[in-house]
Amino acid sequence: MPTVLTVDDSRAVRTIVSKQVKDLGFEVVEAEDGVQGLAKLGECQFDLVILDVTMPNMDGPTMLGKMRDAGNLTPVIMLTSESKRSIIAGAMKSGITDYILKPFKPEELRNKILSVLQGGGGVEDVVASDQPGGAPAAGISPSAPAPREGAAKQFCDVMVVDDMENVHKRLRGMLPNHLGMNGFTSAQSALASAREKVYRVVLVDTEIPDVNSAVLAQQIKVLQPHAAFVALALRTNAPEQSKELRDQGFGDVLYKPFTQDHVDDFLVQYFDNQEFLTSEDNLLKVAPFLGKPERLDRYFARLAQLFPGVLNKVASACYEEVVLDLAQVPTQGDRLPKLLVSVAGQAKEVGMTMTVVGPAEIKKVLASFEETSGMKYFASVQEARAAAAA
The missing domain is CATH 3.40.50.2300 (Response regulator)
Structure with missing residues (x-):
């Protein structure tokens, strides 16, 4: 056994x-x-x-x-x-x-x-690398060599397969710098990379000359069994467009031409949900804000969406206190105090108290608003843990 x-x-x-x-x-x-x-x-x-x-x-x-x-x-x-x-x-x-x-x-x-x-x-x-089964997509040679045995594969966040290079440039400019992206204009080069690297999300254009995109996606999926597959498509008036793409094996669709809001929604679904707010036991860490100042409202809106689910998870593990690490959160304006008041109320509803951890700027923000002035604050997670154990 x-x-x-x-x-x-x-x-x-x-x-x-x-x-x-x-x-x-x-x-x-x-x-x-x-x-x-x-x-x-x-x-x-x-x-x-x-x-x-x-x-x-x-x-x-x-x-x-x-x-x-x-x-x-x-x-x-x-x-x-x-x-x-x-x-x-x-x-x-x-x-x-x-x-x-x-x-x-x-x-x-x-x-x-x-x-x-x-x-x-x-x-x-390290990651399954079987040759793709079934009939090859048009224009694709199924006999490309596999990587040498024993070679650990490199990791990359996003693969984009689209025959127009401007699509790659446009999307790369909308993604945050910390996400890695590899773009390919041909099915052959995409399959070769899928044998050599590990991707988290694979985006495939639905209109590639001489290539059946659905078949190509299935072949890449054999090489990338853990990746999410997203179609790149022009939006049409057909009411069944999204369903048809899902029937072809795509889990989602990102419409062209791209808008920053649509790309941000894509990031929330496949990346930011995991990076914006992470949890280890009852310690919640908020990711730093890396965007332009005009995107701050969207940053705090995403956090507001994520907190209820994470708080429920902590409460389900029978913790009586949640520790919120705000070490790298922007403090300008009243966005943070409003968020903290909301989170504290949600924590109370599920039977938990809330402790805030962060630099001196966080302490000043808490003291400057009546609604947050009474919140428990510590300069470090270690101090918060020590106080809880006392």
């Missing part, structure tokens, strides 16, 4: 992971941090390690590096609330088999566990 090691400092997450592993009929062993995880690996052999990124004493990437340095090639699925390219790319270079972004659905975790344990996934095949 396969045995799985779950390494996470959150008891709630370990409980969720252990339940899913046991429901699959496998054995599970728990560890609270990387130090304990390495000790468990020294005691017995495991078939899979499910490893958190952020932990005290020894974090996930450090434990992973020590495993590989010692010659331990046990497959690793990494759990992370950080969807930034640098975090995931670094883990892939160290030889993870797959990763899951928090918060995750139980069925997603089960599917990835089964994929590794039943599919024989190990460090030598």
Whole structure:
């Protein structure tokens, strides 16, 4: 019977992971941090390690590096609330088999566990790279060489397949700088890259000369099984346009010509939901604002949309307090106080108190508005934790 090691400092997450592993009929062993995880690996052999990124004493990437340095090639699925390219790319270079972004659905975790344990996934095949099946799209050679065996794949956020280069330039200019994008004007070059890299979102134009875009998308999907697939299409008056594209295998559609609002909505759905507001147990971290000043209202509007769901998640884990890290949040105007008043009210509704953490500017903002002047404030997460433990 396969045995799985779950390494996470959150008891709630370990409980969720252990339940899913046991429901699959496998054995599970728990560890609270990387130090304990390495000790468990020294005691017995495991078939899979499910490893958190952020932990005290020894974090996930450090434990992973020590495993590989010692010659331990046990497959690793990494759990992370950080969807930034640098975090995931670094883990892939160290030889993870797959990763899951928090918060995750139980069925997603089960599917990835089964994929590794039943599919024989190990460090030598970081992401599945089977040749695409079925008939090739027009103009595509199915015999392109696969990457060399044992090569860890590079990570990139977005793949764009469109025969017009101006489409790539236009979209690149609307995406934030921290997101990576590779653009391809031919099906052949897109398939070649899909064999060499790992993408989170793949956008395919629906009108590429001499290419069946739906078939091309299916072929890329075989190489990129974890990516989201979005159609690039001209908006028409046909009421069934969106449904037809979904029937062809696309999960969504981004209409051309692009507008910044439409691209921002795309970012919220596939990226910002995971990066704008991240959670580790009862600690919520708000991402910094990187856009132009005129986009501040939209930044705070996105946060307002995301907070209710994340607060419910924290409350469901039976925490009595939520700690809000605002270290890099803009403080000009009254946007932040209004948001904090709303969040504090939502936290109270689900039975939690709220503590705010941030630099001195945050303290000044809280003191300058009557509605926020009484909120608990600490300069660092460590101080907030110490006060809660006292």
